[in-house]
Amino acid sequence: MRLYDVIIIGAGPAGITASVYAARKRMDFLVVTKNVGGQAAISADIENYTGYKFITGPELVQKFMEHLEQFNVQVKEGEPVTLAKKRKDIVEVQTEQDRYEARTVIVASGRRWRELGAEGEQEFKHRGVTYCATCDAPLFADVDVAVVGGGNSGLDAVLQAIRIARKVYLIEVKPELSADPIMVEQAKKSDRVTIYMNTKVTKIYGDAFVRGIRISRSGKEEDLPVSGVLVEIGSVPVSDFVQGVEKNDAGEIIVNCRCETSVPGMFAAGDVTDVFGKQIIVACGEGVKATLAAFEYLTRSQR
Amino acid sequence: MAKSVTLYGTSTCPYCAMTKNFLKEHNVPFEDVDVGQNRTALEEMMKKSGQMSVPVIDIDGKIVLGFDKKALSQELGL
Numbered sequence: 129m130r131l132y133d134v135i136i137i138g139a140g141p142a143g144i145t146a147s148v149y150a151a152r153k154r155m156d157f158l159v160v161t162k163n164v165g166g167q168a169a170i171s172a173d174i175e176n177y178t179g180y181k182f183i184t185g186p187e188l189v190q191k192f193m194e195h196l197e198q199f200n201v202q203v204k205e206g207e208p209v210t211l212a213k214k215r216k217d218i219v220e221v222q223t224e225q226d227r228y229e230a231r232t233v234i235v236a237s238g239r240r241w242r243e244l245g246a247e248g249e250q251e252f253k254h255r256g257v258t259y260c261a262t263c264d265a266p267l268f269a270d271v272d273v274a275v276v277g278g279g280n281s282g283l284d285a286v287l288q289a290i291r292i293a294r295k296v297y298l299i300e301v302k303p304e305l306s307a308d309p310i311m312v313e314q315a316k317k318s319d320r321v322t323i324y325m326n327t328k329v330t331k332i333y334g335d336a337f338v339r340g341i342r343i344s345r346s347g348k349e350e351d352l353p354v355s356g357v358l359v360e361i362g363s364v365p366v367s368d369f370v371q372g373v374e375k376n377d378a379g380e381i382i383v384n385c386r387c388e389t390s391v392p393g394m395f396a397a398g399d400v401t402d403v404f405g406k407q408i409i410v411a412c413g414e415g416v417k418a419t420l421a422a423f424e425y426l427t428r429s430q431r
Numbered sequence: 432m433a434k435s436v437t438l439y440g441t442s443t444c445p446y447c448a449m450t451k452n453f454l455k456e457h458n459v460p461f462e463d464v465d466v467g468q469n470r471t472a473l474e475e476m477m478k479k480s481g482q483m484s485v486p487v488i489d490i491d492g493k494i495v496l497g498f499d500k501k502a503l504s505q506e507l508g509l
Contacts, residue, residue: 169445169449170445170446172443172445184445185445186445186449205500205501206499206500254483254484254496255481255482255484256483258483258484260444260446260484262443262444262445263441263443263445263447263484263485264441264444264484264485265441265443266442266443266466266467267441267467267473267483267484267485269467269470270470292467337477337483338483
């Protein structure tokens with residue numbers, strides 16, 4: 129089997145930037161990824177990436193890919209990784225379709241939305257339950273919807289939904305909303321919004337599509353008939369497939385300032401790690417550090 | 432004969448924009464339906480796909496869910 133210098137897992141800002149540096153270092157490498165762009169691809173407005181006063185997520189990712197595509201790089205898209213682990217001096221990477229080997233790996237798999245863990249959630253995914261309010265909110269015109277999560281993204285979904293939906297229930301498990309006060313004030317001004325604090329969603333029910341949710345507060349259960357459930361409760365690192373490396377309680381891969389994990393030859397970069405600052409521009413920089421560190425590791429181990 | 436392609440999407444959905452770009456890049460003509468604006472089309476999409484999530488792409492009756500380059504290429508014979 130071909131032994132690559134490095135396999136880069138993920139093609140978000142961290143993975144793409146790591147790849148650009150790897151290409152310029154003429155490393156023999158492969159990129160395997162579920163999708164291109166990661167969370168950046170679905171960011172609406174980006175106003176803090178130096179050089180662009182304003183750019184949309186898809187446009188920025190397009191520019192990243194144009195930069196990468198000038199090199200002859202193998203990007204295996206649509207290939208989620210199921211396992212990455214070190215065996216002797218080699219890192220094994222298994223995907224849903226194939227298996228690869230390399231001397232080093234850079235894990236840049238990012239984050240995905242957090243799920244509720246409610247009964248019926250899996251069954252009604254994409255049948256009324258959505259994790260991308262930006263994508264699907266317009267589908268809920270003239271019906272009742274529930275938004276779960278009182279952070280900025282939750283309130284953003286509420287404010288989107290107010291414009292088109294009939295009734296909007298905002299459900300927050302904690303005793304307070306963490307979103308910016310300006311958004312909360314706007315939401316409270318609307319007579320279509322009902323806010324439930326200290327409330328948990330225990331069940332999502334329906335037939336072919338969602339018909340309602342069961343909520344629980346102060347020990348009492350209640351059914352709310354809704355056609356849509358917009359889940360906006362943050363994200364979790366995509367790190368389950370990485371074995372042997374140390375992770376923190378949140379599941380983030382612990383890295384040092386050189387993007388080294390606890391396993392020599394295994395590096396990690398961007399939002400999947402415990403790095404401070406989950407930002408596109410930080411992720412890009414972390415990708416660079418990981419490639420430089422992997423390059424140095426290879427040079428050292430070849431001597 | 433060119434295949435008949437319909438894309439059900441919303442104006443705000445990034446994956447819809449990516450799918451449109453992909454189709455344009457490959458010179459695939461398609462009907463662009465905004466289900467955020469068109470209730471009848473939304474119901475048609477839900478009935479065809481069993482999904483309430485965009486994008487949904489109908490390629491000669493075969494349904495592709497989400498921006499899935501592999502599935503699109505396969506159905507379109509690219």
